[in-house]
Amino acid sequence: xxxxxxxxxxxxxxxxxxxxxxxxxxxxxxxxxxxxxxxxxxxxxxxxxxxxxxxxxxxxxxxxxxxxxxxxxxxxxxxxxxxxxxxxxxxxxxxxxxxxxxxxxxxxxxxxxxxxxxxxxxxxxxxxxxxxxxxxxxxxxxxxxxxxxxxxxxxxxxxxxxxxxxxxxxxxxxxxxxxxxxxxxxxxxxxxxxxxxxxxxxxxxxxxxxxxxxxxxxxx
Amino acid sequence: xxxxxxxxxxxxxxxxxxxxxxxxxxxxxxxxxxxxxxxxxxxxxxxxxxxxxxxxxxxxxxxxxxxxxxxxxxxxxxxxxxxxxxxxxxxxxxxxxxxxxxxxxxxxxxxxxxxxxxxxxxxxxxxxxxxxxxxxxxxxxxxxxxxxxxxxxxxxxxxxxxxxxxxxxxxxxxxxxxxxxxxxxxxxxxxxxxxxxxxxxxxxxxxxxxxxxxxxxxxxxxxxxxxxxxxxxxxxxxxxxxxxxxxxxxxxxxxxxxxxxxxxxxxxxxxxxxxxxxxxxxxxxxxxxxxxxxxxxxxxxxxxxxxxxxxxxxxxxxxxxxxxxxxxxxxxxxxxxxxxxxxxxxxxxxxxxxxxxxxxxxxxxxxxxxxxxxxxxxxxxxxxxxxxxxxxxxxxxxxxxxxxxxxxxxxxxxxxxxxxxxxxxxxxxxxxxxxxxxxxxxxxxxxxxxxxxxxxxxxxxxxxxxxxxxxxxxxxxxxxxxxxxxxxxxxxxxxxxxxxxxxxxxxxxxxxxxxxxxxxxxxxxxxxxxxxxxxxxxxxxxxxxxxxxxxxxxxxxxxxxxxxxxxxxxxxxxxxxxxxxxxxxxxxxxxxxxxxxxxxxxxxxxxxxxxxxxxxxxxxxxxxxxxxxxxxxxxxxxxxxxxxxxxxxxxxxxxxxxxxxxxxxxxxxxxxxxxxxxxxxxxxxxx
Numbered sequence: 079x080x081x082x083x084x085x086x087x088x089x090x091x092x093x094x095x096x097x098x099x100x101x102x103x104x105x106x107x108x109x110x111x112x113x114x115x116x117x118x119x120x121x122x123x124x125x126x127x128x129x130x131x132x133x134x135x136x137x138x139x140x141x142x143x144x145x146x147x148x149x150x151x152x153x154x155x156x157x158x159x160x161x162x163x164x165x166x167x168x169x170x171x172x173x174x175x176x177x178x179x180x181x182x183x184x185x186x187x188x189x190x191x192x193x194x195x196x197x198x199x200x201x202x203x204x205x206x207x208x209x210x211x212x213x214x215x216x217x218x219x220x221x222x223x224x225x226x227x228x229x230x231x232x233x234x235x236x237x238x239x240x241x242x243x244x245x246x247x248x249x250x251x252x253x254x255x256x257x258x259x260x261x262x263x264x265x266x267x268x269x270x271x272x273x274x275x276x277x278x279x280x281x282x283x284x285x286x287x288x289x290x291x292x293x294x295x296x297x298x
Numbered sequence: 299x300x301x302x303x304x305x306x307x308x309x310x311x312x313x314x315x316x317x318x319x320x321x322x323x324x325x326x327x328x329x330x331x332x333x334x335x336x337x338x339x340x341x342x343x344x345x346x347x348x349x350x351x352x353x354x355x356x357x358x359x360x361x362x363x364x365x366x367x368x369x370x371x372x373x374x375x376x377x378x379x380x381x382x383x384x385x386x387x388x389x390x391x392x393x394x395x396x397x398x399x400x401x402x403x404x405x406x407x408x409x410x411x412x413x414x415x416x417x418x419x420x421x422x423x424x425x426x427x428x429x430x431x432x433x434x435x436x437x438x439x440x441x442x443x444x445x446x447x448x449x450x451x452x453x454x455x456x457x458x459x460x461x462x463x464x465x466x467x468x469x470x471x472x473x474x475x476x477x478x479x480x481x482x483x484x485x486x487x488x489x490x491x492x493x494x495x496x497x498x499x500x501x502x503x504x505x506x507x508x509x510x511x512x513x514x515x516x517x518x519x520x521x522x523x524x525x526x527x528x529x530x531x532x533x534x535x536x537x538x539x540x541x542x543x544x545x546x547x548x549x550x551x552x553x554x555x556x557x558x559x560x561x562x563x564x565x566x567x568x569x570x571x572x573x574x575x576x577x578x579x580x581x582x583x584x585x586x587x588x589x590x591x592x593x594x595x596x597x598x599x600x601x602x603x604x605x606x607x608x609x610x611x612x613x614x615x616x617x618x619x620x621x622x623x624x625x626x627x628x629x630x631x632x633x634x635x636x637x638x639x640x641x642x643x644x645x646x647x648x649x650x651x652x653x654x655x656x657x658x659x660x661x662x663x664x665x666x667x668x669x670x671x672x673x674x675x676x677x678x679x680x681x682x683x684x685x686x687x688x689x690x691x692x693x694x695x696x697x698x699x700x701x702x703x704x705x706x707x708x709x710x711x712x713x714x715x716x717x718x719x720x721x722x723x724x725x726x727x728x729x730x731x732x733x734x735x736x737x738x739x740x741x742x743x744x745x746x747x748x749x750x751x752x753x754x755x756x757x758x759x760x761x762x763x764x765x766x767x768x769x770x771x772x773x774x775x776x777x778x779x780x781x782x783x784x785x786x787x788x789x790x791x792x793x794x795x796x797x798x799x800x801x802x803x804x805x806x807x808x809x810x811x812x813x814x815x816x817x818x819x820x821x822x823x824x825x826x827x828x829x830x831x832x833x834x835x836x837x838x839x840x841x842x843x844x845x846x847x848x849x850x851x852x853x854x855x856x857x858x859x860x861x862x863x864x865x866x867x868x869x870x871x872x873x874x875x876x877x878x879x880x881x882x883x884x885x886x887x888x889x890x891x892x893x894x895x896x897x898x899x900x901x902x903x904x905x906x907x908x909x910x911x912x913x914x915x916x917x918x919x920x921x922x923x924x925x926x927x928x929x930x931x932x933x934x935x936x937x938x939x940x941x942x943x944x945x946x947x948x949x950x951x952x953x954x955x956x957x958x959x960x961x962x963x964x965x966x967x968x969x970x971x972x973x974x975x976x977x978x979x980x981x982x983x984x985x
Binding site: 104109110129130133134136137138142144146148150151152153157161162164165166167207 | 721722725726729730732888889892893894895896897898899900901902977978979
């Protein structure tokens with residue numbers, strides 16, 4: 079497979095189960111190493127990096143949003159947001175932090191623990207965590223998988239907003255055509271290969287393309 | 299219902315075998331600890347008792363002629379008790395202080411009697427030569443032989459207060475407690491013939507006659523119940539006579555073994571692996587045998603107390619079930635809705651500070667009250683010690699209850715230090731500890747218990763040692779003490795010795811104390827005193843230096859066994875912390891993976907785990923050392939081991955605190971390595 083993901087855009091990766099979405103994202107995000115082939119982030123060859131280099135790269139250049147939110151239960155929302163910066167020993171830009179918190183609408187939740195937040199709120203805290211370090215790319219793994227429809231839409235709008243207004247690059251893995259329709263481009267995978275793409279996606283066009291790729295009708 | 303629950307449990311066990319294995323390991327170690335403590339404790343008891351007891355275990359009853367009315371004829375008395383129904387054998391224990399001449403120096407030596415054969419003989423196998431077989435043969439004590447150069451075959455003369463000298467032949471060297479005074483052993487008839495006194499009659503019972511019955515019959519026959527004791531009573535009295543501290547130590551050891559069982563019950567948290575406990579006892583026994591193999595030359599035989607070990611097993615099983623009740627009840631109280639919530643948060647959240655503090659305060663007050671009662675109200679030292687132990691257990695309970703609150707305070711104090719020293723991982727470790735106080739408190743209570751028992755033991759050991767050394771100094775103020783019949787004779791003898799430049803001498807009452815002068819070897823000084831004492835009427839030489847050395851050896855061995863107990867405690871601490879950390883990290887694999895994903899390096903994860911362990915270790919060490927040093931002192935006080943203030947081994951306690959932190963970090967090595975291997979992709983997987 080040969081795939082280039084453009085910067086400053088919102089790219090969705092889709093495909094049926096077992097198509098290699100997760101593996102692809104693990105490689106792109108430096109979470110796992112490839113047995114063959116290369117993965118580049120900018121000019122950096124991720125496949126040539128040591129574990130320490132990958133760790134530093136994830137810390138400094140990549141942000142993550144997970145399906146299960148993955149906030150640390152023992153830390154407050156604020157501490158969770160600042161965790162990567164603290165691990166890196168970086169200073170947090172207070173203006174940028176305030177802007178993010180305002181944009182995500184979590185200003186009154188900063189001192190709560192994850193268990194005291196709704197799913198949507200938790201995921202917005204996770205997005206703030208991912209964006210605080212101004213990473214080159216944010217990887218989102220099924221970010222709406224554990225959210226109700228309203229919260230999901232709100233979150234996807236926020237992600238799209240950060241691409242449009244802040245120039246953030248976002249790569250989102252999803253199997254939800256509606257979620258994918260918020261992206262600028264949709265890349266379709268099947269059996270570990272790029273099986274197509276949907277520029278300027280809408281739910282129906284994504285669904286149609288997905289059905290064609292899967293060779294079966296996919297319910298929403 | 300029960301069946302389906304069991305099925306779920308089994309499925310869970312199959313899915314996460316590691317968790318069950320770890321819990322099993324904790325129980326195993328706890329049981330090994332209890333069993334080992336019991337073994338070492340019994341061994342120490344036997345060792346000390348063996349040093350103090352004179353009367354052989356084969357003596358079912360004894361008669362003490364000094365307690366008989368009037369002055370009975372000893373030979374008639376012996377015949378009378380031997381004729382009592384149920385007495386299989388009667389052996390008189392005679393002693394005399396004849397003047398010994400012909401070899402070595404001519405002075406008063408001690409001469410003891412022994413039947414040389416049969417159940418009532420007190421002699422162990424000779425170290426050299428053979429035991430005497432006729433009345434004109436004697437055996438010589440081990441230290442005596444070393445000092446005087448007497449060997450089998452030598453001829454010496456013994457002269458009592460009156461009568462003609464008796465020439466006897468030395469046939470062997472035997473181990474007797476003769477460090478202080480030169481000692482020979484001969485047949486009773488020999489000793490009696492030299493004007494010896496009958497100090498005691500040992501009686502062996504016919505088969506089927508128990509000790510109490512025998513003692514009763516003999517008392518009735520003699521018409522003097524005060525003069526007859528059972529063998530057991532006599533041995534206990536001998537231990538008490540030798541030293542009060544030995545009795546104290548024996549009580550303390552018993553209580554410590556009891557505490558060990560309680561400690562094991564605490565460590566045993568929540569599982570049902572009964573089979574493992576059996577394995578544990580076997581392992582423990584093997585381990586101790588190993589320990590003994592590598593120990594000092596003088597380590598006594600291990601004493602295996604079967605009822606004790608069975609007790610440990612029973613308590614371990616019972617404690618396991620009881621300990622499982624609390625988690626089970628807690629689990630049943632979780633509302634189904636909460637179970638669907640975010641995983642991993644069960645241990646987090648604010649502890650119910652108020653309620654915990656109230657319960658802890660009540661427990662602490664009870665502990666204080668018990669301690670006060672032990673110091674002021676208890677009738678016997680034994681009872682007081684048991685009360686002190688109970689107070690300690692309640693105090694530990696208070697600590698466990700207050701644990702989560704205490705952890706907050708600990709992190710508030712130690713957190714900034716660790717953050718400054720450990721950077722990011724240090725800060726995370728402090729946050730982990732503070733935000734999940736119950737998890738941290740669990741680790742700390744396991745360690746505190748270990749540290750506490752160790753520090754109580756250290757205080758006990760050092761106080762006993764200090765007390766024993768003080769009493770040795772009082773008993774033996776000089777290397778050589780010469781006893782003389784009267785103060786005038788002592789003053790004369792002191793004048794003679796003082797003329798010798800090799801000695802420093804002073805007389806006090808009817809005793810003369812001699813030490814080697816500066817730069818003079820002990821042997822030279824000893825020979826000088828022996829030469830002067832030869833022929834001096836009624837001079838009895840006491841080799842105080844040798845006696846002191848021997849006492850110190852005994853003390854050292856007892857201390858080594860004590861340190862064996864300390865070692866067991868350290869083992870429990872290592873495994874306890876290791877297992878708790880390992881379980882805790884298994885629970886939060888996803889958290890670890892997340893930290894890896896957002897940029898914590900492998901080294902960082904490991905450092906975080908190590909810092910968490912160090913934090914727990916510091917807390918446990920500080921609290922355990924302080925609280926239980928207090929209990930150590932209390933124990934020493936109530937047992938009246940030491941006359942003055944108890945000795946607090948500050949250096950040893952300091953080393954203990956530092957050692958525990960090191961041990962905690964060492965225990966974190968395996969969990970840390972494991973945590974470092976967690977792949978960041980685990981954060982993306984569903985729980």
